[in-house]
Structure formats: C-alpha cells, structure tokens
Amino acid sequence: MIITIDTGTTNTRVALFDGKRRVDLVKASVGVRNTSIDGHNQLLLNTIAEAVSEIKLRQKLNEEDIDAIVAAGMITSNLGLLEVPHLIAPVSLDDFANNIHSAVIPEISSQPIHFIPGVKNVDTDNLASIEGLDIMRGEEVEALAIADAYHIRHNAIIALPGSHSKFVAMDANQSILGCCTTLAGELNAIITGHTILTSSLENRYTDTLCQASLVAGYDEAERYGFGKALFSVRLNEQFGGKQHHQLASFLLGIILHSDIKAITATPHLHFTPETPVYIGGKGILCDATASLLARNFPGNDVIQCENVDDLSAMGAMYVARKAKLIS
Structure with a gap:
C-alpha cells in the first residue's frame, strides 16, 4: 500500500x-x-x-x-x-x-x-533577469504521469489547463525541458465575477462550449488586443443578442489567445509546427484549449488525456x- x-x-x-x-x-x-x-x-x-x-x-x-x-x-x-x-x-x-x-x-x-x-x-x-524564468511544483509529476500513461517517447508539450495553466516541454527520453505558466483560469474567474462584465456573464461559467464564439473571441483579441476584446463581451450581450454560453465561450477565446501565444513564443517549450500537444484534465478550459490549438495548428496532433485520473x-x-x- x-x-x-x-x-x-x-x-x-x-x-x-x-x-x-x-x-x-x-x-x-x-x-x-x-x-x-x-x-x-x-x-x-x-x-x-x-x-x-x-x-x-x-x-x-x-x-x-x-x-x-x-x-x-x-x-x-x-x-x-x-x-x-x-x-x-x-x-x-x-x-x-x-x-x-x-x-x-x-x-x-x-x-x-x-x-x-x-x-x-x-x-x-x-x-x-527573469527572461526565460518559470517554476513549478506539482505539475512536473502530472506531466510525467501523462508521459507514462501515453508512452510518450518523442518531443511533446504537456498542457495542464487550470487556475494557473502550465505548459511543460518534454523530450523523447521523458526529460522535462522547461515550462511556462499563465493565469488563464484565474483570469476567467476574476473577469466573470469581479468586473463590469459580471452582469453580462451572469456571474457564472458555462458547461456548454460554443465553438464559433470561442474562435470569435480569439480573433477579436488577435485583431484588437486583450482590453478592447474584453469589452466586446458586454457589447455582444447588450447589442449582439448573444446568449450566456456564447458570451462565456467568447471570453475563453480572448483569454486563451495569450495562452496560445505563450506556447508558441516561450523558448523553453521548443514549439514547432509538428510538436504534439497532450492536454491533461477535463472540463471546458481543457476543451477550449484543445479546440484552439487544433484550429490554429492543423499540423500538430492535439491529444486530450481525459482517461488519466489522479x-x-x-x-x-x-x-x-x-x-x-x-x-
């Protein structure tokens, strides 16, 4: 035991x-x-x-x-x-x-x-300087669990979406090459519950992911930046006739735009147009991350590891x- x-x-x-x-x-x-x-x-x-x-x-x-x-x-x-x-x-x-x-x-x-x-x-x-610096305690063993369960013997990125999302680079020998951290889940919580957008978002998350709204939020952030894209949540509610699950999905697209940027730009992740990404965990944040990665990088395998617990x-x-x- x-x-x-x-x-x-x-x-x-x-x-x-x-x-x-x-x-x-x-x-x-x-x-x-x-x-x-x-x-x-x-x-x-x-x-x-x-x-x-x-x-x-x-x-x-x-x-x-x-x-x-x-x-x-x-x-x-x-x-x-x-x-x-x-x-x-x-x-x-x-x-x-x-x-x-x-x-x-x-x-x-x-x-x-x-x-x-x-x-x-x-x-x-x-x-x-802090250039290139990142740290983790706990996500390293989570990444190793996925590497073991999926017999990863090639360069890969393990994505662990959450309050503090971690992206972990691994090589063919299951050595961890580095990581990067974002505040994706925490940003989603703060914006949903503690901003002018709280009313539009009904102070709650959604269990239903709207793919079109997710992509629209991502593209809005790409065109206009984070701040303006956020205010578009309220505009979509006030004048666009969007429903709650569409607004919450739009917000996820805005937030995850910076996550996708982090994955591709962080040197220690060694991302290439062929690097497979394994996504650990369940829930809408994992689904949204997988969807946007697959949409933006069709040459990269995106594998959701939903059957690995603990x-x-x-x-x-x-x-x-x-x-x-x-x-």
Missing part, C-alpha cells in the same frame, strides 16, 4: 493506492495559502496528519502495512512541510529519482515521507518506482 500527498495552494489530497488502484482518498480545503496567511504551517501539518490517520483507520491499516509515503506539489515549497530546492531544467526521470528528499515527520508517520522536487527553467542563483499521485509513484522506493 502506498500513500500519496498532493498539496497545492488551496487544497490537499491524501490518497491510498494498492498498486495503481486508488483505494481511499481524503480531500481538504487547506493548502500553502493557509501557511502564508497564518505565518506557520501548523494547520497544513495537522490536516495531513489527520488525513493519513483517517485513511489508516478506515482501511484498518498499521504503519507496517504502508510501503511508502510519497509527496509532491507545493508541500515542497517554503510554505509547505519540507522545502526542497527546484531542479534546473532539463530534468530527467533519473534526476527526479536521485533528488528525492526523505524526512520523518512524527506527527504524520514514523515512516519517512519522500518529497519530490519541482522544476525551474533557469539557475536563479545566477539570475541576470495525475499527481500517478506521477509521484512513477518517480518513486524509478527510485526503487516502491515496486
């Missing part, structure tokens, strides 16, 4: 696996954001300890029944439980395995917890197997 810990900015997931099969899961709305607010990590520590205890109790497990505890994500930041330095890209699977930091945290378990490091594009100890846990266990911590 393997326990995985995935801590992000606002949430933590503690799961129990038997091989690759998830047996149990505890989710909590606690993350490193709470550490930042409180000035200490006690709440995060207590939350993870309670989750591990709950899983053991529910499954009637003792300490010796657990083969390993593996952790990834923001838990390895200075706001987490154990700060682990980022590895500098390019980072191979061996590099991840050889740089796992293990520590016993008695409040959680008498066994060591194995913390997997994140990745940064450049050496920040010798930083002349990406962080699967990637963490992939690294742990490479490090021979689990079989």
Whole structure:
C-alpha cells in the first residue's frame, strides 16, 4: 500500500493506492495559502496528519502495512512541510529519482515521507533577469504521469489547463525541458465575477462550449488586443443578442489567445509546427484549449488525456518506482 500527498495552494489530497488502484482518498480545503496567511504551517501539518490517520483507520491499516509515503506539489515549497530546492531544467526521470528528499515527520508517520522536487527553467542563483524564468511544483509529476500513461517517447508539450495553466516541454527520453505558466483560469474567474462584465456573464461559467464564439473571441483579441476584446463581451450581450454560453465561450477565446501565444513564443517549450500537444484534465478550459490549438495548428496532433485520473499521485509513484522506493 502506498500513500500519496498532493498539496497545492488551496487544497490537499491524501490518497491510498494498492498498486495503481486508488483505494481511499481524503480531500481538504487547506493548502500553502493557509501557511502564508497564518505565518506557520501548523494547520497544513495537522490536516495531513489527520488525513493519513483517517485513511489508516478506515482501511484498518498499521504503519507496517504502508510501503511508502510519497509527496509532491507545493508541500515542497517554503510554505509547505519540507522545502526542497527546484531542479534546473532539463530534468530527467533519473534526476527526479536521485533528488528525492526523505524526512520523518512524527506527527504524520514514523515512516519517512519522500518529497519530490519541482522544476525551474533557469539557475536563479545566477539570475541576470527573469527572461526565460518559470517554476513549478506539482505539475512536473502530472506531466510525467501523462508521459507514462501515453508512452510518450518523442518531443511533446504537456498542457495542464487550470487556475494557473502550465505548459511543460518534454523530450523523447521523458526529460522535462522547461515550462511556462499563465493565469488563464484565474483570469476567467476574476473577469466573470469581479468586473463590469459580471452582469453580462451572469456571474457564472458555462458547461456548454460554443465553438464559433470561442474562435470569435480569439480573433477579436488577435485583431484588437486583450482590453478592447474584453469589452466586446458586454457589447455582444447588450447589442449582439448573444446568449450566456456564447458570451462565456467568447471570453475563453480572448483569454486563451495569450495562452496560445505563450506556447508558441516561450523558448523553453521548443514549439514547432509538428510538436504534439497532450492536454491533461477535463472540463471546458481543457476543451477550449484543445479546440484552439487544433484550429490554429492543423499540423500538430492535439491529444486530450481525459482517461488519466489522479495525475499527481500517478506521477509521484512513477518517480518513486524509478527510485526503487516502491515496486
């Protein structure tokens, strides 16, 4: 049995696996954001300890029944439980395995917890400017999970749309070459709920993607820029007779215009007109990203990886197997 810990900015997931099969899961709305607010990590520590205890109790497990505890994500930041330095890209699977930091945290378990490091594009100890700089903690194992599940043995980009969308470049040896981050999901939330457009958008997202409106929003941003394109949401509602799902899709097109620009322009992603893009996750942001990539780059394969669950846990266990911590 393997326990995985995935801590992000606002949430933590503690799961129990038997091989690759998830047996149990505890989710909590606690993350490193709470550490930042409180000035200490006690709440995060207590939350993870309670989750591990709950899983053991529910499954009637003792300490010796657990083969390993593996952790990834923001838990390895200075706001987490154990700060682990980022590895500098390019980072191979061996590099991840050889740089796992293990520590016993008695409040959680008498066994060591194995913390997997994140990745940064450049050496920040010798930083002349932030040009080319990007960082991630957690998305690296999600990208590796997709690489493992889809047997990726060629240059590719792994897209992970979300509040903070990540785009991860990988080579034929599954080495991570670099990444880039956007605020796509967060921008969508702010614009939908906290601007003059909130009324037009009814302060809610849509579950129905309108392809024509998505493309229209993208093209509007291409022609006129982000700010003017945004105001066109209100114009379309007031004078264009557009329905809610069309307006919300139009907004996604505007926001994702800059994501597409980031994918193609970021040097560390090594994008070419032939680079396949694998999109991890489910939902309208993933669907919209896939649609616009396929429309703008018909020569690039765009693969939606909707059948891979527990990406962080699967990637963490992939690294742990490479490090021979689990079989």
